[in-house]
Each structure stands twice: as structure tokens, then as C-alpha cells.
Amino acid sequence: MQIPRPTPTCTRFQPTIEMACSKCGGQMRLVLIQPQDRSFELLTYQCGLCDSGESFLIAV
Numbered sequence: 746m747q748i749p750r751p752t753p754t755c756t757r758f759q760p761t762i763e764m765a766c767s768k769c770g771g772q773m774r775l776v777l778i779q780p781q782d783r784s785f786e787l788l789t790y791q792c793g794l795c796d797s798g799e800s801f802l803i804a805v
């Protein structure tokens with residue numbers, strides 16, 4: 746049985762373990778993954794330099 750999946754709207758965002766901080770350009774690390782529902786996860790990154798956090802909603 747196949748479950749129809751909606752076309753992801755954020756296909757350009759590839760979840761990675763590390764990414765650049767938008768504020769200081771430092772290295773951010775993936776610290777938290779929170780499933781929102783069947784098709785989305787909230788990824789939270791934290792910067793090791795300025796300690797700011799960023800969250801992204803991605804289609805899984």
C-alpha cells in the first residue's frame with residue numbers, strides 16, 4: 746500500500762549536521778530534531794560561536 750506524498754516545498758534545503766550561521770558565519774550544529782507530523786520535522790541548529798539558534802521546517 747502506497748501513501749501519497751505531497752510535493753515538498755523545501756526541496757532545496759538539504760538537512761546536514763553542520764551549516765553556517767547566518768549571523769556570525771560560524772559553524773552551527775544540529776542539536777534537535779522534533780517531528781511535527783507525518784511529513785514534517787523541525788530541525789534546530791545552534792551556533793557554537795554566538796550561541797544563536799535557528800530552526801527549519803523540512804519535509805521528510
Ligand SMILES: [Zn+2]
Pocket residue numbers: 766767768769770771792793794795796797
Ligand atoms: Zn553565530
